[in-house]
Amino acid sequence: MSKAIVATASLAGCFGCHMSILDIDDRILKLIELVEFNKSPIDDIKTFTKQCDVGIIEGGCCNSENVEVLKQFRKNCKILISLGECAIMGGLPAMRNGIPVKECLEEAYLGGPTVGLNSEKIIPNDDELPMILDKVYPLHEIVKIDYYLPGCPPRADLIWNAVVALLTGDTMNLPYELVKFD
């Protein structure tokens, strides 16, 4: 059997979910027998070089770059997995969602207690910077997502069980302790 090709990305996330992927301990050796990584921070491949079987994404969409990367993943991966609370519901970055973006930026760059060095009172506006969205979006509100793995971070065993079940076609082992929202 040829190896499945996996791509991963962290959008508006903290990389904690990727840390949890590494938390599978010595099973990482088995993982390498099962899969080949393509675009991913794990092997530092920056752009898709081939069609992938599984895309695993942590973090929600908070800016235009996140949306672009997410759409690339949808295009290049047969199956997309939302990994973790931020991907599923926006997570902690989405705590700004009830507040208008203008108010957030003014608090961050003009009015907040730590903006002393910003003497010119500039809200970053360089063309090179991705445009911030009106709110942080869960991934499934932008593209179709096939599977969801909750947790902050999702437990390593949950990720392992899910990936193995997906690749082998077996029923997923889902004990109570593994599905947690924190």
Add this chain to the structure above:
Amino acid sequence: MSETVKFTIDGKECTAVKGQLLIDAAADNGIYIPLLCHMRDLVPAGSCRICTCKVNGRYMSACTTPVEPGMNIESNTAELNDIRKAIVEMLFVEGNHFCPSCEKSGNCDLQALGYKYQMMVPRFPYAFERRELEASTPKIFLEKNRCIFCKRCVRLIKDEQGRSIFAFKGRGKTLEINIDKKLAANMSDDLTMKAMNACPVGAILKKEVGFINSIGTRKYDKEPIGSDIEKIHQ
């Protein structure tokens, strides 16, 4: 002597005192019917509908239905569990429930029901309404983002003269939980703990006790909600 009645829940023969609320009678017979707004001995509110059962073929909330002889009750069925899961999902998208940053996480009834029904993602879009955190009283954080309007605190928490410390304000979309700041200033530590423990979510928090139990030792880390009820009668 009060009259004893016989009835069945999912085919299991049960007995209770006539007139006892179905949800309490079920618990006494070792059957857990999920609940968020109900508390034993409080006047039923019937507000969350998570305890919806089929009584003789009709949908009824178990917390407002007194048991009658010969009742045929369905509770743990695929249809009812999907309705309950949908209610949990609606509550998750209606408020702002950021579990990773919530002090109640692991001890939260709403979250525990999410675990029980294996809610991987809500089927409804998130509302992300802007709500306030009321932190000006000395002992309590009132986190309105998390309130699910069960009215437990309104019904249960009173001062020595029987005055309610919590109350609802507004109607419909503008409904919100509020705290009487003057009465709250005189709350004892015990009453504050009682309020926090009665809240099924993390809307009422006692200040300075956050994250007191580590992950793995909290109420719903290892065992699903309702296991205590189901264990008694095994």
